[in-house]
Amino acid sequence: MEKGRLEAFSDGVLAIIITIMVLELKVPHGDGWEVLAQQWPVFLSYVLSFVYVGIYWNNHHHFLHASEKVSGSVLWANLHLLFWLSLMPVTTGWMGENHFAQLPVAVYGVVLLMCAVAWIPLQYTLIEANGGKTSFLAQAVGGDWKGKVAVAMYLSGILLAFVAPWVSCLLYATVAAIWFIPDRRIESRIKQ
Template sequence: MEKGRLEAFSDGVLAIILTIMVLELKVPHGDGWQVLLPQWPVFLSYVLSFVYVGIYWNNHHHFLHAAEKVNGGVLWANLHLLFWLSLMPVTTGWMGENHFAQLPVALYGFVLLMCAIAWQPFQRSLIAANGGASSLLAQAVGGDWKGWVSVAMYVCGILLAFVTPWVSCVLYATAAAIWFIPDRRIESRIMK
């Protein structure tokens, strides 16, 4: 199977996700700074989600660039990942429109958690299709400490959302910051 078709499809889905999210931003009525103030939670949730989608797009690109081939398992694992990512616009909008209320923040964290969980079968199936545990791609991934730390932060964020949603948002933003720092594992092992 050609990996280019999978990459093109995934890029299209991610572009649509970003488009849907930006269309949720409403044009303020008025020309003063005061009309922007009620929009800050919507904009802030959009920025956080934009960064997350960008992180997944970047990592997805690196993994597919490092892979030589894909198979049916990779296709299904990719669809699983895209399913959870496609829920980002709904939870982003709900969280922003409700000014970071408890349940929307918890559900947002649940979608982040499911995206992180869905990344694992995608990663494992791509590694398996490209030589397994002894492949350079598997060696580049290593122990994936960022993945495990992120999952722990999402779980804590979901639970804390019912107590103090702002702490949850800080955890979600911190997890994004961990991934925002460029990961050189693939470049250093494969792209020499």
């Protein structure tokens, strides 16, 4: 199967996710700083989620760029990832509207965790479709320490949300910062 349709569909879904998130931002009623200050939790949750969607889009792009073909398994794994990403607007809005309350922060963490978990089968099905364990893509992925650290931090954040939601948010932001730094594994392999 050619990968072009998968790329186009995924790009479209991710663009819609970002559009839905930005449409949830409401125009402040008033012209003072105090009106903007009331909106900071909503805006902050939007920024965090925008960064996350951007990270997934970027990594998705690199993986597909390094792949020559896709399989039916890749299509289903991709849909699995997109399902969890499509929940980002709802959990983002809920968390921001409720000023980072315990349950919304925990549920937001569950969605982040499930996105990370859904990335794993996508990664492995793409590797299998492109030559298996000895493939260029498998070598570029390596041990995937960022993915393992992310899962551990999401689990910690989910549990801590019921005690200290701000600590959870800091953990989620730390994971985003770790992934925000460009991952050069695939790019460096392509240059070789």
